[in-house]
Amino acid sequence: MKEKLFRWVVKHRKPIIAFYAVAALVCLFLRQFVGVNYDITSYLPDEAASTVALNTMGDEFEGDIPNCRVMVPNVSIAQALKYKDKIKKVDGVEEVLWLDDAADIDQPLATQDKDTVETYYKKNNALFTVTVNSEKEIEATDAIRDIVGDEGAITGSAMSNALATTSTEQQISIITVAVIAIIFVILVITTTSWAEPILVLLGLGVSVFINWGTNLIFGEISFVTNSAGSILQVAIALDFSVFLLHRFNEERGRHGSVAEDMVQSCCLSSVAVFSSGCTVCIGFIALAAMQFKIGPDLGLALAKGIAISLVSVFTFVPSMFVQFDGFVQKSQHRPFVPPLGKFARLVLKVCIPAAVVILAVVYPARVASTSSDITYYYGTSHIFGSDTRLGQDMDKVKEVFGNSDTYVVLVPRGEVSEEQALSNELKALPEVKSIQSYVDVASPYIPTGMAEKDTLDLVEGEHHSRLVLTVTAPYEGPSTFKLVKKIRCIADKHYPGKAMLAGEGVSTTDLKDTITVDKGKVDLIAVVAVFAVLLLATKSLSLPIILVLVIETSIWINFAAPLYTGMHEFFLAYLIVSSIQLGVAVDYGILIADRYREDRVTMHKREALLETMEACTIPVLTSGSVLLISGFLIHAISSHGVLKQIGWFLGVGVSISLVAVLFALPGFLYVLDGLIGKTTLKAHFLPKDAQDPVSDTTEASAADGSAQ
Known part of the structure; x- marks a missing residue:
């Protein structure tokens, strides 16, 4: 069935390429109609007490809750009133409250209530409480800034949203260009053709464009989805293309034609890639179970993007590589990465101690990552630091x-x-x-x-x-x-x-109460769902437990750090990165576990592990390095606190996951080899007393060398 499907794809590659090209252009045009929401509190559930109160007030009163504070220094009462009048005339300003609204300023201030006076006027500084229309925050705050000048100060959610809108879009453009350049450089280093990176980037770009346009079904998306979604989709979906590409290069020349080589490559990599894609999608779909509606917003958009990328990697990407194989062959270059035999032998030496370390830290990491002593931020008041x-x-x-x-x-x-x-x-x-x-x-x-x-x-x-x-x-x-x-x-x-x-x-x-309840629910749904997918994909009782243990421990280590560093943690960053880290680490784990099981059919466990690590290290490092560098770039460039912290936890978390998957996971596979063979359906592992074809070949080559 799989072969038939992939042969159809390869046969109809030209219409498939044309379809994706048209779809990408149409969706790129549709993107401009997708709205972006920068107000986190608007994603509270409809039944939240504060949401009900806001809706009721909106129905009965013209003025909204003040969302901006404007301070003007060194002014008299008369000057402050003039400033108030100017601010009140700004388009988008609905209401301005000051001392004259709460006290009789015609009377000496010394005779007025001190607390009331000093709420609005203190040490010749006037503080105005302003209500800005949510649809005109950028224009209104810019105009207010012109009025009060550089000496004045503007704070509040209206200013925060306006700044997030303008600065984040500019910074994400810079980050996107940098990530594309990094992907190209890493792919050039890890492949043997100048053309392969271009084709991979085309496949990723088309998937991103289609995801952008199809976000129109949501009407609008959150600033997190808009800002980080595309970068995360590219970094995660890169796994699929890299896994397929490396398998294709292994199969090249073995099946009589390029088209048939690709068909067999798709068949052999389909389990690992499809399982990886499903687990990533499930990790994001789990966010849809949140009451806090930014979870469904990000989760569904990213799950859709990964699903589009998954379909693309088995249709558009194979079509391109077969269609432009001549271009790929003409642009070959020498390998920049040396053979990984030494690295594989290093893994074999340290994998058991690494597995022991994972077992030793799993409980303390879990306790530390969920400690009540970690300080969390839930809203927007801390998203811009003192350096802004x-x-x-x-x-x-x-x-x-x-x-x-x-x-x-x-x-x-x-x-x-x-x-x-x-x-x-x-x-x-x-x-x-x-x-x-x-x-x-x-x-x-x-x-x-x-x-x-x-x-x-x-x-x-x-x-x-x-x-x-x-x-x-x-x-x-x-x-x-x-x-x-x-x-x-x-x-x-x-x-x-x-x-x-x-x-x-x-x-x-209310955000705090909502998100705290969501946390446990999302974590449980994600782990259970991922375990179920792994159970079906691996047809094993032991492999899902091993993979989830290694991956969850790496997540707990990542989020235990704030307890010891004193870092204040944005809860939104935790929810997003934990889902992403779970999904991508499962990708790497499935690739290694699936390849080990395949090699174990014809090799003893030592040789199978060496062969697996030689074959899988490059694709894992290719994808992982792109994701961790992307994370650190977001952290370095973004001034938005939530996005900045998402980048940091993403970079650190992927680094930890790479170490865990490349060193600790092989240890579990090696030590528990017998259990895996017994608990995996149709494992067909090579028995201990059977001849190892790899060993036999090695020994024969050595004998030939001696005879000569």
């Missing part, structure tokens, strides 16, 4: 005004006395510096019909009243999570089951 303009602005504002955020409490409208009691109790919290509500801005004794319309529109909706709280809390962290819980408890006491809370810190709290 946004990070420096955040430090400026914090130095003068301390930590600050805006929360909104929504309560049923009309219960004025209860609203007053709630406001009083919230004011008693040391973190709450000011409140704007109907009972605070107007008066609980003035009927709503007599209040000023601007005041009423700010705090009264059709069914709900809202209390706008200025709190001295960071956007995320243990103190924020405690404060959110405390405010929710107080609001629920006054309005049981009816009060709602929203704000950046509130959304981050």
Whole structure:
């Protein structure tokens, strides 16, 4: 069946190449219609408390929650009011709140409430709380920057999203070009033709273009998917092409024609490549089980990309290599990589100690990687460090005004006395510096019909009243999570089951709760699903256990490091990289295990292991080096904290996985050879007392040499 399919592909190679060329061009055009979302909190589940609160507020109030803070230094009250008026006129700015909205600035400030005054004006610095339309964040923040100048400071999620949009797209373009150049150089070194790298890159590029265009089915994708998705697809899918290419070069000249050589190469590599592709896809599809919707966004897009690459490697890539074989032959060059016999013998010497090391660290690595002492970031407040303009602005504002955020409490409208009691109790919290509500801005004794319309529109909706709280809390962290819980408890006491809370810190709290639940679920689904695929692919009870043990241990080692280095870990980076590392390491493990099982049919275990490592090391290192270099490039070039950390963990994680797969896995295969033979269906391993064809050939050659 497989031979028939691949012969059909090779026979119809010209129409297949034409189809992929047209599809790639069409999808490249369609890419421009795929939207990109940079707001992490918008990926909270619809039923999250903060999401419900935001939706309710959006239905009843014109103004959204403030998402930008603007500080202007060295200004008087009169000058600050002029700045407020200028900012208010910026296209995309919906609302600007300042001291004049919370206090009577016609009266001496010394007679006003000190906490309220210093929330907005302190040491001649004015701090404006601004609401920016989410669809105009880039234009609005650029205009505000022009108004306040370099001495001013702009912070908040609107600024963060705007900066992420502009800087990330520029940086990813640089990274993409660098990755393509690296792939080309590595392929030139590890192949024997100048043309082969070009054909491999064409195959990868076509798959990426098709994935870009077909993302239109999602409407929009997250910034993580848009920024890192293509690079990760190229680096991961490179495995498939490299595995096939190296097998094709082994089979070349053995079957009478180039076309038949390719057919047999596809048949022999299909189990390893298809199993690898399925396990990678499953690792990404597991992300779709997350409530945090950025998981399904990234998981489904990447799974689709890998599936497209998998189909391409068995249709488009073989068609190209057969069609342009003459070009490949004319561009041959001498091998740059020496024979790997010495390396294979080194592996044989150290593989058993390496396997012992894996067994020794598996438990402590697991415990350390899941330790509660690791500090996680869940939201966007730390994605730009102090070496960026946004990070420096955040430090400026914090130095003068301390930590600050805006929360909104929504309560049923009309219960004025209860609203007053709630406001009083919230004011008693040391973190709450000011409140704007109907009972605070107007008066609980003035009927709503007599209040000023601007005041009423700010705090009264059709069914709900809202209390706008200025709190001295960071956007995320243990103190924020405690404060959110405390405010929710107080609001629920006054309005049981009816009060709602929203704000950046509130959304981050919900992100934390959602992602923490998702973590265990995604890990379990991924491991169980990968184990099931390995069980079917290897037809073995022992090999899946060995592979999962080696690979999971390398993942745990990677994510145990923050416990000892003190690194703050973005939870989103953990979820993404752990899935990627699981998928790609399984690729390498399947290739080695499958080749060992194949060689073991005609060789004893020592010779089979040597032959396996000689045949598999180059394709594994080719793919792995591209992925780890890509990771470190993303880390070095990107200023976006989440992407930067994804790059770091990816580079380190792939390095650890390569060491584990190239040294420890052979140790398990060697020591557990008898168990693998007994627990693998139709293994047909060469018995101990049987003659080893490899040994016989070696001995015969040695005898001939002696006779001469």
